[in-house]
Every structure is written in structure tokens, then in C-alpha cells.
Amino acid sequence: MTRTLGTCYYPEHWPEAWWPEDARRMADLGLTWVRIGEFAWSKIEPAPGALRWDWLDRAVDVLTGAGLRVVMGTPTATPPRWMLTKHPDMLAVDAQGHPRGFGSRRHYCFSHRGYRKEAVRIATLMAERYGDRVAAWQTDNEYGCHDTVLSYSDAARDAFRDWLRRRYQTTDQLNAAWGNVFWSMDYASFDEIDLPNLTVTEPNPSHAMAFRRFASDEVVAFNRAQVDAIRAHSDAPIAHNYMGRVTEFDHYEVGADLDIASWDSYPMGFLLDRVGASEADKQAYLRQGDPDFQAFHHDLYRAVGRDRWWVMEQQPGPVNWAPWNPAPLPGMVRLWSWEAFAHGAEAVCWFRWRQAPMAQEQQHAGLLRPDSAPAQGFHEAAQVARELAEAPEVAPVRAPVALVFDYASQWAWEVQPQGQGFDHFGLCLDLYRGLRGLGLSVDILPPDSADLSGYALTLVPGLLNLSDALRAAIAAAPGLVLTGPRTDLKSPEIAIRTPLGPDLPGLPAQSVMEETFPDRRQLERGGAIKLWLEHLETEADVIERTADGTPVLLRAGRRFHLTGWPDRDAARRLLGMLAREAGLGTIELPDGLRVRDTGTERFVFNYAAHPQEFEGHLIAAADLLRLPRPS
Amino acid sequence: MTRTLGTCYYPEHWPEAWWPEDARRMADLGLTWVRIGEFAWSKIEPAPGALRWDWLDRAVDVLTGAGLRVVMGTPTATPPRWMLTKHPDMLAVDAQGHPRGFGSRRHYCFSHRGYRKEAVRIATLMAERYGDRVAAWQTDNEYGCHDTVLSYSDAARDAFRDWLRRRYQTTDQLNAAWGNVFWSMDYASFDEIDLPNLTVTEPNPSHAMAFRRFASDEVVAFNRAQVDAIRAHSDAPIAHNYMGRVTEFDHYEVGADLDIASWDSYPMGFLLDRVGASEADKQAYLRQGDPDFQAFHHDLYRAVGRDRWWVMEQQPGPVNWAPWNPAPLPGMVRLWSWEAFAHGAEAVCWFRWRQAPMAQEQQHAGLLRPDSAPAQGFHEAAQVARELAEAPEVAPVRAPVALVFDYASQWAWEVQPQGQGFDHFGLCLDLYRGLRGLGLSVDILPPDSADLSGYALTLVPGLLNLSDALRAAIAAAPGLVLTGPRTDLKSPEIAIRTPLGPDLPGLPAQSVMEETFPDRRQLERGGAIKLWLEHLETEADVIERTADGTPVLLRAGRRFHLTGWPDRDAARRLLGMLAREAGLGTIELPDGLRVRDTGTERFVFNYAAHPQEFEGHLIAAADLLRLPRPS
């Protein structure tokens, strides 16, 4: 597939006289896409109903006239100030009960039905006007950014009660499902049920989990309403731009309503803010970003987009929002872009075209400086464009290893971590890192995957509950499957399974006790288990134990089960053993060096700040290598 | 006295068909007691006034029919949801002004008079029905858990004003007592006085201290109302189950209205959450609990119960609520239980019979697993039951050393720590630890103790103010008495005494300056003073100084005064000197090894994760030794 480039542009921020020159320079740089519109509501509709399309018409004219393809964003992440006057109760409310006010962005509650109608109205108007002029759509911007998915507003409370009525029909059934008898928490009416914040001590985990499912559903519904509005007037594909490590809503479900997944990749801000990196890793990768975090999201959103995905916003230089904001090492802007293509991206768009001199993001670099001169990222973008002009094809391929990632499990373990630091995303990222350290390419799968037949090895770590489809797929899988730790111990409502879980096809085992700890349990053969250990009764073979004899890795034929969260050494050793058992070639990669295989090529990326060797090739710091794919 | 065992059981959580088998297994295990009822209000009274006793009648029938003795808990810690509809203003309010809502437990303000009446009503109904069928009562559950004693509700404010009127009669007297002239804080009416939260900077410590006294009194009154209701219909003894390091109310005062003190002992959760342990100690005792914390509470609640006390809830395995929740080392469940008996407990009851698969505590182990199979704790409980069947007698004895612990002093130094980390509990625990490291058994005494004649050595550290009774007792004590640091420097209202305190019988000294610091002041002969040092003018003998010459230990005959908070080395050295001076035999115990003498035996407990030797005996990790008491 041909790979393309683009940028994000805000014509309303610049004098109209600058637009033609900007468009020409974009085209000259080799860009295909230009995303516009997504924060422009106050210019489109400065007062309620007073629509001003003329400027946007002209902007689309200028951009398409220069040969660019327009991605039009609906502006619903930034409703104008008058919207709040019209709907004073539209704001999201934080867990402490404070309304989250006007003055920045995302100041709306996903559950507010009045605002949802306004969002549909503006999306409809844009689709009617530009449905046949734009090449793609983006709904809203970065759902989940700034933590508004979990809103404790009156609108959310009312919608939650309705959602509960639909899910449980009667309070008796709800009381039974949640075990409300436990502390006399039974409800006699759905109207008695509040949101699970501000309780004296922790709320019932079933109550909290229901709220998390509800909150995700509200994002899905909000997005779907816009999608339906756009589809009524446009055949162009529709995307949303997700973020890194935003897990408050089920991206697979939002993605099911969209044509393309895309995400906003800011490797350096993520390293300091979201990776959960050690201090040593922060120091090593301060100017490069984490070597696995972007790849994880590329693979995740490839699944969310059912193989159609973009990087909608790619970091082009220093940003403004991380705890510290260094400049990337020379070469990293190019490296990040090529890494996305190696993982199958259709397009990479840099955010933003020109650094804005005003407002919140004025310290966020663009491809151009505020004075319109090229910034560092511009030159690297130009190099990528040149390279792509020579070799635009990157053949997609199925990876040999799969990893199941599940949003509901993330919610479940946030609700009930049982030990500080336990979360599904972190566990999956650690195992993904272990696989990548062995030179393996990975596909990420949703939790309802029904077919594992293409994979030599599948990992199913930390799943709240195995779906029937996945359980059957595991049973039928011809490759190796590794379950655990903390997989299938609970019901979807977060109650302990009885008979005790997990219920694993072909590998009978019961967890009779689970424990968490801040220290490490050494393994007999090196490495350690950290944070989580489940104690199993099983008749399967125990092929690895802690130094004090607790089973850690069980085996029954091609089925394996892991009882604890391995540290970096243990993860690499155990996963290496499994990969070799699965017949996969592994490479012991040094820190910072990472491999990604496509259909025809092997890409090698050096995230380190120093040169590293790979099979006789020296790769400079922040550089990459393209080799033919090994047969 | 014969020592007995028991467990906590929730018949309402399980099918009625399971009850007989559960009861039989309890009896077979050797249990005497079964506590029920304390969270069952929504099953007893599912709607206001609609009482359902039948199921509870049958549960009592089944349990007593199996030979068990029932401890009935009043369910007032978990009022049903309809109660909140009936009394919308019943909730406690946190210091930031947020009501602490329904959805977990303890969602009531101790000051709400309407709810207090409801509590008396349900207690009366239960006492009428079961007064002659149960063997003991428990009021409510864990007063002070989840921090609701300090409530900033309107109900609390109104009650506080009434309390102030009774205490001070006029605002002139209140203004004078509090020194309100200081910052023009004078009041002209009691109705002008708010609770001491949300002030611009710290409130007047006298104001804050009055609120602390009031808040404690409210717990006492709430409990007393239930006790009176029960006593009107039952002769069975009444207990409450206190917690570890809960100090918001005066347990001596609550205990004065009860027949038995009991407490809920969770050594491993406490280690991480409440001991204030160093990182090294957390690592060393992660799977055992702190070696002195349980013993301190055993001794404290023995005082609160005037020698009648139980462990009402004993940890049987991993819990769910600490920052991390490891499994105890094998042997610890037995060790903890025997330690309680060695300190004089009448009964030890494990919480809970069967791990619940649902709701907030589903990861909290029971004696049984959720699938009813025996869990780790079951086997250790069985061992304790067997051992007890052979030797049920543990002769009580008065300890040779006493330590005065005072709730009001805890409040005072929370209000006015003067340096981060100063609190009365911590100071007392440090000195208690020093005594225990010397092999000494200790009695804890209330601050109004009038007779110290039985003790070779009495410690009176960190007392806000000496009561007249205690001052006289010190004067008359035949043994050694150690006062200080920070003892008797203030009035009960928290004002500096003039003439300057302390006013110590037989040891004239005046503190002319007090200082706090984060570093350590070395002593001439080893060890150091940390955090607190008072500078005294005195004519007593100075028998220990800091390296720079400040007096640290004063002596006048059999009276000693300590001016600073000693670190572990200094505490052991100075207390050892005093103990020997008092004619007590001391043993230099290694970390983790602890001794407790009863009337006839010497118990030696090894909290360490490795074997340790005691007088030629090797004690395994998490094991104990019973020797004859040395003569």
C-alpha cells in the first residue's frame, strides 16, 4: 500500500493572505493530507445559529487547489462560550464534584443529551456542506484527553440510572449481581443509585465497574451519533484521533463505527507522563521516547482500525505539556515516522504546520517556526518525504505473535488493583516489551477474538474474564497460548468465579489465593516475579517455580499459564523459552534497538542515544536500518 | 482463665442450606464463638419498619444448635439506603466540605440526632428479641474506621456549639480560655463559632482541641445510647471491636461503658498502612507484621477493657485493603493468635469464616476459600485449637513496667505537632519497642491512673497535661518514674503553663525552650535524640547530655525526666539503664524476637523470616516457644 504524509493546519489562526503560500509549501514538501476544522466552532458559528462558512469554504478551496486532500474535523471538542450559556449543565464534573469549566477545551460531559444534539447538528451541517469536498473526516479530537470520560455530573447520573435499568431490569437482579447484601447496600429503586464517587470508603467494585462500562458506552454513543450524521451526507472515510495510554473507553467499540483508526503520537511527552518508566529509562530516552510505547500503540490501533490506521498527529519537535519538554535528538522525527509505516500506517501527519505564537500550545513546535521559517522537524519531514517518494510501498504482514489487550480488564484492575501498581495496560506493555526485546513483531488482539489460528504464540495476560469466543479460540489454537497472570479469575461483574477460576481449556488449574507485594520473588533460574502472584492448585506440569517453590509457569501440552508478573529479566527469559518452543527465531536485542518485520523488509530502529550494531551494521543514534526480510 | 476461639460469620451472604454444615465445621474446628449480624440491617429491615426476623431467628437456631455461642452485632455501621432518604442530612462531611455518601459503610455522622435514634431503635429491637439467646453483644463495628469521627456536618456544628455552651457557659469564658484576643478571634455568641476547618491558616489550637474533645464525646455518647438500649433487655456482656492505631476517640471512655474490649488485628495491613515503619522494617516484616504493634494494642485494650479483652477479628491470610497484600508466612496466623493469649486475651476470633466472592472484601481471605475448601488459615486455626485443647489456661499477670497512653495527648500533638512527625502514639510505640527489645512485659495505663504502686518502672511520655490523680500517683510511686519528653508543658486547652511546665513531683524543672528538627542530635554515649528537644532549667542531676551539652536525662532520686525523643539505640540504652536501676532483669533481644511473660510461662515469639536462637533454643521463622516463667 502507498504510504502518505500530511499535517494539521488551522487557517483560522493565520491571515487569509498566508494560506496560498502555506498550501504551496505543504505540497512542495510532499504532503498529501491537511487536517483542518477541529477547533474552529467559534469561527464557524460565532453566535448561536449565526453560521459563517465563507472563510472555511475559501480555505478548502485554497488547500484542495494546491493539490492537498482535506481531512475535516468536527469541532465538537471546543464548543463556543455561548453553548455554555445555552446549556449551563453541560459541563463534565470531576470526582470531587467540581464542574470543569470553560476556558480551555473538552468542556462537555459525554452524557449531556442537549450537547450531544448540538454536536450532531454541527456535524450534519459540516457534512452537508463539505461531504463531497473532503477526503476524510475526523470526529471531535482526542476523546479521553484531560480525563472527562469519567464525569460525575447530574446528566451522567441520570444516564447511568437508565443504563442500569436496561442492563439489570430490576434492582433485585442488580443487588444480586453486585452482591449488595455484603454491607447492606441493597437498592429498592434505580433512582436510589448514585455514581460511585464520594463514598466513605471504596464503593462496591461491581458498582464501580458498571460505571466504567457505562462511561465507555457514552463515548461510543457520542461518537456514533456524529458518524451517523456524517455518513448521511458523505462517503469519505471517517476517523478519530486516539491518544497514547488513554483507556477510559473501549477503543475497539468506537473503532467499530469508524473506517480508520488514527492516533496522536508524542513519544517524548509520553515517556515522562504516561509510560510509567523507571528513572533510568527516563534518563536514557529523554530525547527519544520509550522504544516500545509507540510500537505498542501502532499495533493496538492497527487492531482497532481493522488494519486501516494513521498517525494523525506526529510530534515534530519539543512539545509544551509534559513535565519537561526537551528537543528530540536529531533523527527522531524521521525515525518515529518510519516506525509508524513499518507497523502499517497508511499516513503520518505532523502536528502542526506552524507553531502558534499564542494561547496554550505556543511552546509546541510545528514544522514551521512562528516566523514561518522551517523548524527542525521540517527538514526531517522533507527527508521522509524524499525517502517515501522513492519507496512508498510497505507491505503489510501478520505478525507471528499475538497479545490480547482488553479495555474492560483495564477498568477492572483500576477498580480493584489489589496492590499498588497493578494495571492491565502496564502488564501488557511489559510482556510486549519482552517480546520485542527478542526481535519479535506482535499483533494486538481484542478480547472477543475468535480465531488464533494464524499465531505461533498468543499471550492472554490479566484478562478479567475470558469471553466464550476467546475461550473457544484458545481451545482450537494450533500455536502456543500463554494465559495469566490474573486471567479469568472473576466474573464480568468483578466477583470471584466459583468453582474457582481460571477456566482454561486443556490446562486445569484453580487459583486458591492471590497476593500482591512491593518486593520481588526470585525465580529458581533467574529473574523475579513482582507485584502479583496467584497460588494454583493444578495437575499440570510446573516448569518454573519461585526460589521458595511456588509454581510460576505451568504447562499442559501447548497451553501455558503464568502465575505472576515477571520482571524484565524473567519476562525475556520465559518468553524466549516459549518463542523457541513455538519455533520462532529470536534475537537478543540490546536496550533501545528494536526490530519490525513487514512483508518484505526488516526495519531496525535505534532509539538509543549512541550507535549500536545489528548483524554487522552500525546504526547511528536515532537512526534506522532497512534490510530485506529474513526468509 | 480458659481461652477460647471463634469466627465471624454472615449467614445472610450464603444460602440457608449451607448454614448447618458451616455450623458443624465451626464446632468441629473447636470454635466457641460466632459473631453475626453486624452488617445485616438491610436484610433485617429491608424497608422502613418492615422487620424480617425469621431468617436471623433461624440462623441463631442453627448456630446455637451446633453448640456455638453467638456474639450479636448491632448493624449500625451500615444503615440501609432508605435511611438516607429518611435523613438526608445524616452523612458525615469531610474537612473539605464534601458529604461522604452511601455506597460502602460508616455513612453516618456521629452527631446526627435522628440517626442516633434509629441506632437505638434497632439495638432495642435486637436486644428485645435476642437478649436471652446470645452470649455477647458487639455495638456497631470499628468506630473510627474510614475517618468519620471528625465530621464537619451541620449536625456536628450544631452539636459542637451546644457542647461549647455546656463547657464554657459564656463566650467571655471561652474567649479567655482559648486566648481569642490573639488575632481578634473573639466571639460574641456561641452561634458565631464554626468548626475549625477551612480557615485561612491554622485555627486556634484551643479551638481545634475543643473540637477533638467534642468529637470523641460524640462517639462515647453514640455508643452509650446503644449500650443502654441493650442492657435494658439483656444481661450478656457487651463489647465493641476497636481497630489498630485509631485514636480519634478516647477508647478508655468508650470502654468504661462496655464489659469487654475487643479489637481487630490485621498485622500485615497495619505494617504497611499504620505502623509508620521504615522501609527496612517493611521489607523485613512484610509477611509477618511489625513485632511490637500487635502487642502494644493487646496491652492497650487490656487496659481499655479493665483486663477483659478479645481479638474479635484476627487476620487469617491475605487481606484486601492495604497498599499491598501479601500472604503471611506459614505459621504467622498461629503465632498472632498465641501472642494474643499470652497478653491475656479471653478469646480470638478469625475474620472471616468464608471468603466472600463478591463486593468490597472479596480478596480478603477467610478460614475457608470461596469454594468452601479450607484455606491456609484454617489449618493454622486448627493447630491453635488443638494446642488450646491441651492447655487452655494462660495465667494473667501484672507487668513490671507501665506506660501511660493518653488519647487527648494524641489530639493535642496532632493539633500542634510543632515539627512534622511528632505524635503521641508514635512516641509511646517507640518507647514500648525499646522496653520490649529488653525482654520486658508492659502494662499500658490511662492518663487518670491514680496508683503506680505495682510497677518497678513507669513511663509518662508526651502527656499534654498531668491530671491531679496521676501527679499524685507519681509522687507516691515506690518505683522509678520517667516523665517526658513533652510532658505537662501545657494546659488542657493547649496553652503554655505559667509558671513554665512541667510540674513534676520531686523533680523541679522548667522547659524554657522547645525545638523540633529533622536531623539527629548525637548523645555523648551513643544513640541520638530525634525530632524533639526541650531545654530545661533545673537543679536536678543531669545524667545524660547531647554531644553539644544539652541535658537529656535528669534524675532526682527515683524520678527521671527525658527531654528528647530517643532513636532506637538511645531508647534501648537509656531504658535499659532505668530498668536495671529498677531492679528488672533485661535481655538484649535481637530484631524480631519478643518475649511475653504470663503468670506461669514465658512466651517467645519469632517475627523474623529466619530462625533465631533464644537461650539455647532455636525458634523457627514465624514460630513461638513456651518456657516456664523464670523465677
Place this chain on the structure above:
Amino acid sequence: MTRTLGTCYYPEHWPEAWWPEDARRMADLGLTWVRIGEFAWSKIEPAPGALRWDWLDRAVDVLTGAGLRVVMGTPTATPPRWMLTKHPDMLAVDAQGHPRGFGSRRHYCFSHRGYRKEAVRIATLMAERYGDRVAAWQTDNEYGCHDTVLSYSDAARDAFRDWLRRRYQTTDQLNAAWGNVFWSMDYASFDEIDLPNLTVTEPNPSHAMAFRRFASDEVVAFNRAQVDAIRAHSDAPIAHNYMGRVTEFDHYEVGADLDIASWDSYPMGFLLDRVGASEADKQAYLRQGDPDFQAFHHDLYRAVGRDRWWVMEQQPGPVNWAPWNPAPLPGMVRLWSWEAFAHGAEAVCWFRWRQAPMAQEQQHAGLLRPDSAPAQGFHEAAQVARELAEAPEVAPVRAPVALVFDYASQWAWEVQPQGQGFDHFGLCLDLYRGLRGLGLSVDILPPDSADLSGYALTLVPGLLNLSDALRAAIAAAPGLVLTGPRTDLKSPEIAIRTPLGPDLPGLPAQSVMEETFPDRRQLERGGAIKLWLEHLETEADVIERTADGTPVLLRAGRRFHLTGWPDRDAARRLLGMLAREAGLGTIELPDGLRVRDTGTERFVFNYAAHPQEFEGHLIAAADLLRLPRPS
């Protein structure tokens, strides 16, 4: 100029019978000044309009009768409780929306117009009565203490809207100035604009900056109203007592309305609470205070007072409010006092005369103990008084080096730090420390300084924007001028300058990228850049680079520009190079030793806890040396 001493006294706290003896002892000690009145409103006006002057009349009689000169404070920092009944909405509100209630002090919002009238009323009444009897006035007490300058009350919101109307005239102009188009944040009416708290993510920095300017203006207006009221009835000079590192309002602007600047110097509390000291420095100076922090404020407030300034409150012993409150090393009370005189103070007054046994500050030492005996500070005060009696003259002098400190820049970088830890005050203090480590005396200058002709070297670090006056002064300066880092990159509204800044006379350079980081960038010749680095395009000479080649110090003739924040080693090395270039003699002072030159003398202060040598003289710990000023 003759230097004088004083103390702070609260006659309303003590029996009237004690006043004559107190006054006599003050006079005997050699004090000139006694400050009274500033917390006494509830005694002056116990009920609305019920004025009680008699006691204050007598207090003034007694004090002046003993030969003391009275500084009268207006009591507006502590309005009585009835004021809140009269003006229920007068309270400041915190950023979370909580009113900051009665019960301590400073419980008013600077924007509340009703309270401002009350403040003017009481100031007028006091000035009418005592205008010709007192020797000086103090308005209110410690503006900015306890963080009430930034108030989010309704009163503040309304006043802010008025302020915006005056500043911008139309919302179109405001929208353009703030760049509100960025995220559809445009306003159609000033009444739509809220205070910039509780936004979903960070507010527009221009919005936040406007609020900071407004909040400062409100303090200026509040103070001016009192000054006008006093001046109408009194010719005595008027002061306010500022604090250490309070930067929420522009002290230069408040100072412009006053005759004398004064400040409250608590070196030991500041070390732990406000210096931002390293752990090593906290340990080294725990009982002395930071060696540069007091001097910085002496020099700052000398600028604010246009050479007339006092220490209104000098720490006399341990205080009560810091995280820990140790006793000063013997000698420090004297040292601090002399250091103030060496920097040009007219008077030093110790806070307080006698330690109060009651209320919030009961653990705050006075010159007297609560029992009226002399405390440690009394004896050192007596020594200072004796020394001053022998040599009261300390000749003022202009320093050879100037440093520009700007409150607006502090606000700007709080609003937009761009990397954790960036603030203007900290940057200025670090450079000041570097200068002082070279033995240099420094003048601090306001940002509108128009004449640098007296300085051999001027530093202009971290200025949001150069005023026209300062830009012209730099151009005309005969000495060396060092600008940067982060100087003049933005507009006063916090927008990036285009053409890119800075706009430096004689040193053309443009910052094309700015970055922040938590690590250090080594310099070629030793030391490192921390936290901030701007990348410049320039044709000036690069005389220092980072090890990886980024320009760090530029030079064009006598103009220098620094691109990063130097660490301690780099600061001393680079500033030493500049000082020598400027023809100034430098001394490499060891830690803790500091020099201050007056017109005739060289003072050498030893803040270290050990003796140090200076030019052959051994200076004891906490001692000082007076030498003739070197020619």
C-alpha cells in the same frame, strides 16, 4: 545614618499592670521602636461601631512615656467575627472554590469593596486619633501571607471583569490579545469571562496572566486606600511589612505608595519552607538559615523602599510554623540583625517582645519567655544594642553589580513554566548566589529601571519582556550587561514575539527553539546548564558552549547573553569571568561565608556551623567580622 532597634508588642495580650514594666525593659534594652495595634481590631471595636479607644490610648501613653516611638499597625489583617456577619461574601475563595473562613487571620478577599470600605474606615479612625502621636504606620500585616492574593470569589470575578473592560475596552480586542481563536475560546461579552480556575485543562496563559496582573493591582488598590486615609490625618511615614518570597503582588507598586519598605525575616523557617534548598543545604544551614536568602530580600526591599527600609520582624529564636522549628545557633540572632544593617536597614525590630502562651503562635519565641524572663534572643538583642550604641552609623553605598527582578515575570513563568521548576525568583536567587559567592555586593532593580550607568555589571535574567525604558538603559549602559536566559521572548500578554525575540540592543539573536529538561547539559569548560536552554540564531560571538555544541554564552562588545540556567558551578565560573571583565575584584568564598560592603566597612558573615577563615581572620560559627572597606 543612625541605625535603630525595636520590637513588636501586643498590649491587649497582657494585663495592663504589666505595661509599664514592659516599656521600661524595652527602653533599657536600647530599643527605639515598638509596633502595636495590628491585630487588635476586636478590642478596638468589639461590636460594629462600638469603639473602645481608652485602652489603646493608655498603651500609647505608657510606651511613649517610656521614651519609645510607636509604630501603629492598622488591624485590617484580622477583621472581627461580626464583620463576617455584616459582609458574608467578604471571604477569599481558593482555587477549588472553597471559601476561606474565619478562625485565624487574613480572612478577606482583596476585591471585596465592602470590606475595603471597612478597612478605610478603621484606618481613618486610627489616623484621626493617633496621627500626631505615632512615629510611623504599618498598613495591615504581611499581604500575601497564607495565599489570599489569588482569590476566586464572586467579588474577585466581578472586579476582574471590570478590570478587563478597562484594559481591553472590547471583547474583540481582548480576543485578539489573548489569541482566543486558538480553541474557540472567544468571548462576546465581558460578563462571559470567568476566573481562570477549574478549567478542564490549563487556561489560556494570557487569561491567567491577566488575572495575575489584576490580582496584584487589587492589593495595590487596597493598600493605597489605607495610605490615603492615613495621610489625610498624619505626617508620620507609612510602611508595610512584606514577607520572604511572596511574589503574588508587585511590591514595587505597593512600595511606590509608601514611605518605607519593611519585611519580616525568619531565616530558619524560610530555609525549610521557601528557599527551595537542596537536602544538603537544609542540613548544613538548619540552625542558621540560607546564607543568601535574607541578603536577597534586604537588597530587594531596599529597591522597593527606594533606600528606606526596615526589618519589621526579626526572628529571635525558634518559630512555630515551619515543617520543623529548631533553635538558632547561638549568635545567629545577632548575625541576622547586623546583616540587615550592613545591607542598609534603618531599623531592626524583633518579633515579638514576649512569647504568647496562647493561640496559634504560642511556640514562637519572643525576646522574653512566656514567664517574662529573658529568652536566648534577648541576650543577643542586648549585644546588638550595645554594639550599635558604640557605632550606630553604617554608611550606605551603591553596589557595583545590579540584578533586575520583576514580579510580572514571576507570574508569567508560574503560568507557563514550560518545565517543572522554572521560576523567575529561583533563577534570580541562583544568579544572586553566584555573585555573592564571588564576594560581590548587589543592588536589585525594578524592571522599569531607566539608568544602569552606575553599575559595572547588570544581570537581566528571565524577563518576560523588556520595557522600553530598560531596553534603552541597556543600550546606554557603560558597564557590562548580561541578558537571558528566557529574557524578552514574549509579549506582555505571554505570546511569542514575532519577529522572534529577544530584541537586545547591540546583540542581535533570535531564539528559534526553547527546551526544558530534568537533567544537566555539561558545558565544555565545567559546570552545566539545568532545566532551560534556548537555541539561538545569532551572529554574535559564542564564548561558551555545551559539550554537544549548543551556544550558551554570547558576546557582542559589552553585551552578553546567556541561553540556559547555569548550575552552581557554571554560575560561579561564568559570573566570575564577567565580573573580572567588568573590572571587579572577586573572592572565591567558601560555602556559608558571605561579604557585604558598605560605604566604609566590609562585613563578613559566617553562616556555617563551623569556624571559617577570611583573609587571615578566623570567624567563629555564626559570627561576623567588620573590616575596613578595601579601597
